[in-house]
Amino acid sequence: MTAADPARLDEFRRQRFGMFIHWGVYALAARHEWVRNRERLSRDQYQPYLDRFDPDLFDPAVWARAARDAGMTYMVLTTKHHDGFCLWDSELTDYSVRSTPWGKDLVGPTADAFRREGLGVGFYHSLLDWQQPDFPIDGLHPDFERDGVDQHGRDVAHYAQYLHGQVEELLTKYAPVDTMWFDFSYRNWRDAQGRPLVGGKGAADWRSDDLISLVRRLAPQALINDRLDVDGSADFVTPEQYQPVAPVVIDGVPVTWEACQTLNGSWGYDRDNLDWKSPELLIKLLVDTVSKDGNLLLNVGPNGRGELEPRALDTLAEIGRWMRLHARSIHGAGASAFAPPRDCRYTQRGDRLYLHVFSWPFRHLHLPGLAGKVRYAQLLNDASEVRRVSHDEGAVTHPALGTTPDDLTIELPIQHPDVAV
Template sequence: MILKKIIVSFLLISNMAAYAQTKSITNETAGQKTARMKWFTDARFGMFIHWGLYALPGRHEWVKQRERLTTEQYEQYFDNFNPDQFDPKKWASEAKAAGMKYAVLTTKHHEGFCLFDSKYTDYKSTNTAAKRDLVKEFVDAFRAEGLKVGFYYSLIDWHHPDFTVDRIHPQRERNKNEWSENEKRDTAYYQNLNKGKDMSRYRKYLKDQLTELLTKYGKIDILWMDFSYPGAQGKGRNDWGSIDLLKTVKKLQPHIIINNRLDLNEYTDGFDFETPEQVKPNELLKYKGKYWETCQTFSGSWGYYRDEHSWKTQRQLLDLLITSVANGGNLILNVGPTARGEFDYRANKALDSLSYWMHANSRSVYHCTYPPDELKLPTEMNTRLTYNPVTGKLYIHLFNYPSDGKLVLPGYKGKVKYAQLLNDASEVQFTTTGFDMELKLPREKPPYEVPVIELNTK
């Protein structure tokens, strides 16, 4: 009898788990989602913009949390926020020149400061020396350049009076192993800090502000919510009211694309794309076959960090972009503008290098994905392959250019009608031996960090 009860309990748990994986919040079909996501999978490349009061200290966007600053200590940045060089038209022009097809702006980050004119808070750009709705200007400028627009909105808010102190809050418990969910917490400490706070009021604030953002600025293409951290002294779906938020968003903008940080992962439609953050290119293979976008910085932080110098090289940036597309995903690269509202010289240098490469080689990025299995190449060749399934074009990205100009493609006999260098459309002659195909490239490497060969496949 005991064994029977155990078996029944196991089957019930298994069935509940299977049911959880098929639960849905909306009635969208797979075909409808594919159509909704098409522009996103065609674009492949976007710009993230992290900008807020944290640009003034210039010491990372989590400076309030890292240095345990109080709201009173942090107020000096609100008082001195005056982005006199802010020109979103220039931002949009630079994004477009770099080959980016969409952009996502932090309308509110964890610090709680709003770049838009919200009627639900005084902690906003219109109450600073800027005296402007910076989100509206961003939307207008990027739309004018033909770019899709997206909003990042933080679920976290270290300024709001009803947002309860938790394990990542600036006023979190001290002398504890931070970020550990398994360690027993000093419950009394948090209860004392959170007297008078009411997360239900904060949930209403979230919903009200999201409603503002999705009704005041026309069509918004992406919503980037950030982030959930369930567990001991953390926050997840129940704290945010995630299901209600998702339904509200879908009602207001049914076409919108939403990331996966609302803590609704077991729902089939709880999110549209996954968001591997700051991962190495070789870690992106595991996302193949899904909708995903890797979010990456030019350097080590998202917000402007004056004294941070670990900036990625052009080769590293191209590796991220090309490897993302080669595994069927997107790359969104972040810029952290200065407190005066400009992209700093290091960001401009990085964008210029991408602009140079994308001008010649963007055809291997847009509308592309991973190739069919019969067009694979050995990994030791150190190439990345992207493929346009509509045109049948295969793109070989040469991370190691052959010094003798000879490139052998194993098993490619009879698979290619024509070959050329993508940057100048100059013919690449080829011969076949056995089952292999040998390309005769120029001995001198084309003037690009990663040259691209375009093959017109049969």
């Protein structure tokens, strides 16, 4: 299996912060992108959402600006989710924007808008497809309980051909694509009772090896994620809605990773959701991710009129307020070999060490192992000097403090600087 272009991989690792966009006709149901599955909606019961999909306020320049202002450097857009609905005018199916009142492509304009703001463009593409007649019904399919495993001649090889054809369309029509984010394989999954999931699917179904070759051929610069069920093929791995405890290492080798996270637990627009993460928590999530050498792909779910809701825009703006002053500790930064004190994270870029203080201490912070290693210290938000306290000053070396001569002790202002986090 050919590997990704190392320069592109390096760029990705420096980008650090991206926008995930989950958008489709499920935005009209406004209760999670799995609504067709969760509520066992038939194709006909789902059809009203296609019949009414008309995002009259669609203006991807607004999304792109919100992303850029938040300090994001790339985006990943759902070209097709599990419901099979295509956000572009595919030649291989009518189950797309073409069959909606809106009637036209949404992928091209979105990609263009983000490129105009200088952001990278990646495509999420669902391997599952609950619409294609050749996709075998399985335990995750909305029609499973009604139709069981009676496949009515469904032919997964034929579906794979369709899948490859669509990926080819996307990579040629919207070149250059920076990332293909495939989702997902479930060959060995178990159901809620612990029994093997009926009809689980993986590499043999998607013909993943050929799919990877296709991407390498058409988009040599594109990175491919780890959900194709091919060991060792992934350019990066994708922990979803959990944080690794340390830089991710697989078989003794550090790997490139990208955490994906929601704003509120749902990927698609979810009107009645009250479970919003605070901007402060999200900034900590970003810092924590970079401190472990990862990227953060933070999701938004535009609504049925094509807008990001105020709660999402406000959150992004607040993150941007912090990023305006602290981006240099994120972009191009990564893990440090130094161990931070309690409730802190380090990110490092070259010889610059950034100390992120999650819980503001009382005046002093003792930084293990940094004695004699720091030439100058300052706050990032206002460039004001942070003074070091030397070890011969009684108060700081008092044995009850538990500091050692290897510690560098710095003196912080009593008040937390007036910026987000």
